Each structure stands twice: as structure tokens, then as C-alpha cells.
Amino acid sequence: MPPARTVLVVGGGTSGNALAVLLRRAGxxxxxxxxxxxxxVHGSGITLQGNALRVLREVGVWERVREEGFGFDALGLTAPDGTVLHVAEGLRTGGEDLPATVGMPRPQLQRVLADAVRAAGVRVRLGCTVEALEQDGDGVTVRLTDGTTGRYDLxxxxxxxxxxxxxxxxxxDRPVPTGMGIWRVTAPxxxxxxxxxxxxGGPAYIAGYCPTGEDSLYAYLVEPGRDRAALPPESRVEEVRRLAAGYGGHWKQIRESVTDASQVNYTWFHRLLVEGPWHRGRVVLVGDAAHVCPPTLAQGAAMSLEDALVLAELLTTHDTWDDVLLTRYRERRMPRVRMVVENSVQLGxxxxxGVRDxxxxxxxxxxxxxxxxxx
Known part of the structure; x- marks a missing residue:
């Protein structure tokens, strides 16, 4: 019997964890x-739409995600004063047997996936990454920052x-800011x-919230991208409360609960789409390493999870891992990813x-x- 194939996954985020589980399960x-x-294990909240849930079911963690998140089937559009203008129902992108959306704390999703990685028998090294790569026709020799080396097929x-x-x-290719920044907070x-x-509209471009559990939500306010590096931590609460004061409805209660600067974070929106090949030899890009979209469609995690599913499917159903196979991976993903990146950027x-129509x-x-x- 030939030796088992070997893969090094660099990065233990959503896509890396999912890919590691899917490959290990296949031997x-x-x-x-x-x-x-x-x-x-940090962050505020995450919105997982049906196509992300479909992959998480394949990874084997859907039941925990359902139990530990908050599922729903509608999206509301409101005026800044809280008046509901429109409710869209039934956007079940993962199929009728999955909810349209699940919100959950991002750290909790990471714990769920990390538990699945460990349970699958993946060898995990934390506080460690790649220092150098050397490829030949048969594989990749990798030197890690902990001083060890390894040999991998991919x-x-x-x-x-x-x-x-x-x-x-x-x-x-490098990510490029789109001109927007986002405040995220966790709240009851x-x-x-x-x-x-x-x-x-209102004081921010977008003000939104997503339930993440029976007792929790995360809320976000989108503004022009600013250099917030010098902002004292205690001012973050003040800044979020100032923006949130321009919104009615549930925002009044959310605003009053924002008191802890450690529960507030600020990041810029970026875009990235690697137009050329997503691999060099036997090193291949997955998830945000290949494409990034602003969260205006809440599809970033879903696109990364789909990458993991498609790449795992190809690797586990083909004996030859070569340029042809890795090119096929990119060709399957590119039209869908391009649509999401471009449409997400267009909304922003x-x-x-200021286009009103x-x-x-x-x-x-x-x-x-x-x-x-x-x-």
C-alpha cells in the first residue's frame, strides 16, 4: 500500500480548519x-448564510453551530429611526433544509472548528508558521519557525x-482598502x-445588528475608512455610542449596553481577487489568501468555506495532484468568487x-x- 498523502495547512482560521478536517477524514x-x-479565538460576531452552513454540515459541525448560534430566515431593512421598511424572507442559499442565516459569536465558531480539527486527528502546532519553502517535482520541503522541517505533497x-x-x-496581489471602515461590538x-x-443612512453608511444567541448579538456601524490607530481605547466606546445615537428602534438599548472598550473593534474593508493562478507548483491559496470582499453581502466566510470544500473534493477524488488539478480548482471557484467580490464592492x-437610486x-x-x- 502506498504511503498516505501529506498536506500542510498554513493558517487555522475558518477555511484552514475546514480543509484540514475534510482532508483528514479522507485518510x-x-x-x-x-x-x-x-x-x-477572538472577534465579535459572524453572519453565516445558508451556503456557509452547507459546508459546515459537510465538515460535521452543523449540529453544534445550530445549537450555539441563532438561526433565522429574514432580513429587515429599516429607516435610521427604526421604522421597518421591508422584510425579505426565505433567502435559503444552502437549501430548504437549512436556515437562511445563523449568527454566532466568532470565537465560538472558531472553538467549534478547532474541536473538529483535533477530533479528526490533525497534528496542530500553535504559535508556529512557515519560515521557508523549497519545492521540487514531487513535493515541498518546509522549514517552520519552531526550527523543525517537514516534507509534504501539498x-x-x-x-x-x-x-x-x-x-x-x-x-x-495584495488587499486594497475600499474606503470604508467598520465598528463591531458585542452586546446583549x-x-x-x-x-x-x-x-x-444616518450618521453611518450602514447600521446593522445580528442575533448570535439567546442572550447575545453583534452590532456594526460602517463609516468612511479612517486611521484609528491613535485612538485611545477608552474613546472607542464614546465613538460607537456617538454613531449609534443616530439610530432608533433597538439601537437605543444596544447603545446603552456599549460600555466595555474590549468588546469594540475597528477594521477597514478590503478587496482582493488574485486574477492569475492560485497556486505555484504544489502550494495553493485558499480563502482570504486568494480573495477578500467587504462584508456588505456577509459572504466572506462562506466563500472561504466553499474553497475548502471544492479543493478537498478535488484532492480526495484524484490520484494526480498537479497543475491541471489545481487549475481546475481555481476555474471552479473564480466565477462565483468574482461575482461576490465585485457585487460586495459595488454595494459599498x-x-x-451617494447614489440614491x-x-x-x-x-x-x-x-x-x-x-x-x-x-
Whole structure:
């Protein structure tokens, strides 16, 4: 019997964890390295739409996600004062047997996936990443930052939007800011919050919230991208409360609960789409290392999870791992990813440019309809 194939997954985020589980379950030997010593168990909340849930079911964690998150089937559009303008129902992109959306705390999703990685028998090293790569026709020799070396049939770079592995293999693409920034906070869930509601306009471009559990939600406020590096932590609460004061409805209760600066974070929106090959030899990009979209469609995690599913399917059903197979992976993913990246950016661009007659509901609806198809 030939020896088992070996894969190194670089990055233990959503896509890296999912890929590691899917490959290991198929009998492939998998090592996973993650530079963060705490395995990235941080963040506020995450919106998981049906096509993301479909992949999480394949990974084997859907039951825990359902139990520990908050599922719902509607999206509300409101005026800044809280008046409900429209409720869209039934956007079940994962199929009729899955809810349209599940919100959950991002750290909890990471714990669920990390538990699945460990249970699958993946060898995990935290606080460690790749220092150097050397390829030949048969595989990749890797030197890690802990001083060890390994030999692998394939390296999957799932190390995020600022992927050092992407740069190391000579792919020059880098993420570009789109001009928007987002404040995210965690807060208690008002009893009346049972879905995502979005308000366009007011002090921010977008003000929204998503229930993440029986007692929790995360809320977000989108503004022009600013340099917030010098902002004292105690001012973060003040800044969020100032923006939130311009919104009615449930925002009053959410605003009053924002008191802890450690529960507030601020990041910029970025876009990235690697237009050329997503691999060099036997090193291949996955998730945010290959594409990043602003969260205006809440599809970033879903696109990364779909990458993991498609790549795992190809690797586990083909004996030859070569340029042809890895090119096929990119060709399957590119049209879908391009649509999501471009449509996500377009929604933000309309807001930045103040386009009042933009057909945002139509663009969202067309995108969600397309995503009902399996990747």
C-alpha cells in the first residue's frame, strides 16, 4: 500500500480548519500550523448564510453551530429611526433544509472548528508558521519557525488576507482598502431582535445588528475608512455610542449596553481577487489568501468555506495532484468568487458615491439566487 498523502495547512482560521478536517477524514495526513498561540479565538460576531452552513454540515459541525448560534430566515431593512421598511424572507442559499442565516459569536465558531480539527486527528502546532519553502517535482520541503522541517505533497496557504505564504511563492496581489471602515461590538440581545436589520443612512453608511444567541448579538456601524490607530481605547466606546445615537428602534438599548472598550473593534474593508493562478507548483491559496470582499453581502466566510470544500473534493477524488488539478480548482471557484467580490464592492461604492437610486435590493437578490447553486 502506498504511503498516505501529506498536506500542510498554513493558517487555522475558518477555511484552514475546514480543509484540514475534510482532508483528514479522507485518510490524508494533515499538519496544521497557526501563528496565533491562542488559535485566533477572538472577534465579535459572524453572519453565516445558508451556503456557509452547507459546508459546515459537510465538515460535521452543523449540529453544534445550530445549537450555539441563532438561526433565522429574514432580513429587515429599516429607516435610521427604526421604522421597518421591508422584510425579505426565505433567502435559503444552502437549501430548504437549512436556515437562511445563523449568527454566532466568532470565537465560538472558531472553538467549534478547532474541536473538529483535533477530533479528526490533525497534528496542530500553535504559535508556529512557515519560515521557508523549497519545492521540487514531487513535493515541498518546509522549514517552520519552531526550527523543525517537514516534507509534504501539498501546502495549502490559508493564512489570510495578508498571507505571507502568498508573497513567498511570488504571487504579487495584495488587499486594497475600499474606503470604508467598520465598528463591531458585542452586546446583549434585546428580546425583539430575531433577525438581521440594516439601516442605510444616518450618521453611518450602514447600521446593522445580528442575533448570535439567546442572550447575545453583534452590532456594526460602517463609516468612511479612517486611521484609528491613535485612538485611545477608552474613546472607542464614546465613538460607537456617538454613531449609534443616530439610530432608533433597538439601537437605543444596544447603545446603552456599549460600555466595555474590549468588546469594540475597528477594521477597514478590503478587496482582493488574485486574477492569475492560485497556486505555484504544489502550494495553493485558499480563502482570504486568494480573495477578500467587504462584508456588505456577509459572504466572506462562506466563500472561504466553499474553497475548502471544492479543493478537498478535488484532492480526495484524484490520484494526480498537479497543475491541471489545481487549475481546475481555481476555474471552479473564480466565477462565483468574482461575482461576490465585485457585487460586495459595488454595494459599498454606491454608498460612498451617494447614489440614491441604486438597485441594492435587486443586486442582493440576484447574488443570493446564484448562490443557491452548489459550488
Amino acid at each position: 490524508i495526513e494533515v499538519d496544521l500550523v497557526e501563528v496565533s498561540p491562542d488559535w485566533n 501546502v495549502a496557504a490559508a493564512d489570510g488576507l495578508n498571507s505571507a505564504t502568498r508573497a513567498a511563492i511570488g504571487i504579487p 440581545r434585546p428580546r425583539g431582535v430575531v433577525r438581521t436589520d440594516l439601516a442605510y 461604492r454606491w454608498l460612498l458615491d 441604486a438597485d441594492a435590493p435587486g443586486l442582493i437578490g440576484r447574488t443570493m439566487a446564484a448562490l443557491r447553486e452548489r459550488p
